[in-house]
Amino acid sequence: MDWDDLRIFLAVAREESLSRAGRRLGMDASTVGRRVARLETALGRVLFAKTPQGYAVTPEGAALVPHAEAAEVAAQAAAEALTQGGLTGQLRIGAPDGCANYLMPQLAARLMDEHPGLEIQIVALPRVFNLSRREADMAIAVSRPQTGRAAIQKVADYRLHLAGHADYLDRHPPILGPADLRGHRMIGYIPEMIFDRELDYLSETGADHAALSSNSVSVQMQAIRAGAGLGIVHDFAIPFAPGVRRVLSDRIALTRSFWLLRPADDRRSARLNRLAEAVALGLRREVARLESLVDAQG
Template sequence: MDWDDLRIFLAVSRAESLSGAGRRLGMDASTVGRRIARLEQAVGAVLFAKTPQGYALTAEGGRLIVPAEAAEKAALTVAEAARRDEGIGGQLRIGAPDGCANYLLPQVARRLAEAHPKLEIQIVSLPRVVNLSKREADMAIAVSPPDTGRLTVQRLSDYHLHLAAHRDYLAARPPIGDLADLKAHRMIGYIPDMIFDRELDYLSETGVETAAISSNSVSVQMQAIRAGAGIGIVHDFAIPFVDGLRVLLPDRIALRRSFWLLRHADDRDSRRLSVLADALAQGVRAEIIRLESQVFAAADRFA
């Protein structure tokens, strides 16, 4: 059985489509389909059932997953050993919630790229938890540790959030001296039914039940606040990126959350990924400290 056919089989099982697998592999969908047909002929079984939702594994296909992943791990180990003397290179795909992806990872990626010039860094920002079992990424940053899955979980860092608004909005609105005063203001937050993790339910901390403007994206919320559209709870590490932002009621609203680094359990023996995971963790921690320290060092950040 050809390893390259198994590689294509795994890509289809994870993408659940020929076109999705083709995009990951750099092949056209028809070539992927022919290779799957060849593999099915070699094993003497149908491996996928075509459904309206995509390509689903049959029972025979499901039984092939474990040996295929074992072959994948062996191939990666051989490739890593061959590259060891050449320095760390290849592709590194990092999944992250968009607040982290927008305000932290670009700076961290710059330092990783400078330290490892042969590395190709990809940042995947999704409004949900990245699925490592389907190999959507090599590692992922999450806002809470998962309850299930064959994963290794490492606590990265705490981070903080405060209520904030732009000075232009505050200049035209009634003063805010207490949480009760927020009822006279427009609030900005998450779309309730699109909150994919309970740790993101920030608005409930204010006592305000609904947001006048909402988005499933932290970055869109921040841009609305920047435009003077209302008040929201923002990451402290994002505040230095927006001129004119003011922190409100810091003694009443001061949230603390954590980032977690997730890796597939099969990758724990990969020296390459372990080195990169350590560098990523150190970089994220340092960047949070650097950016958060700027907020409370600037007296004019407080309304």
């Protein structure tokens, strides 16, 4: 049994689809299917059952998964040893879109400068990632999971404030206290699309609904930049939005946390442990850097 066949088997088991596995592996779906069939023939076992939803792992396939994952860890360790300690290979990180847009690009740039053999994929989705299906090697979350077997690490606290664009603020009466917010257009999340309770910011302003809403924090920020109204924004995003400034920063201030999640079994991988530490440290530093720029502006 060769490692390449096990690598393809793992991709199908995680993606539950030949086409998705093929995209992840950089090969066409028909080739993936042939390789899976070859492995099944070699083992004399049926590893997948084809269903209307995709390819489901059979009990025999499930028994093979931990052995394939152990081979994966060994292959990654061997590759790392040959690069004299440098981190190599692909790293897929899932993150909510605020983190993905305003923090991850700088972090990825620094990591790739430090480790030229590293390839980074950033998956920005406004929902919780399914690590058991290997949608990502690790994911950033905005609340600590209460269930599941993920390895959990707190990364950093971050701040949010009510903000508006100077053009919008100049066209409206001064906002000296929370009572002055009445009559202003508020911008926030679509209520039924809030995938984590920690994202329910609007109540902090005393508003009961948003005049303009989106499931994307980046869209919300662009609406604020366009002068559409006021909204709660991440302080670390403000340096990317010229003209946006905090409102009632001494009265309306929120603190949230980022958490780094990984499949529990990945703690056996020295490579992934090093990557997790690098990601956590990089995010912590980037949040602090960007928030300090906002503090300097007052």
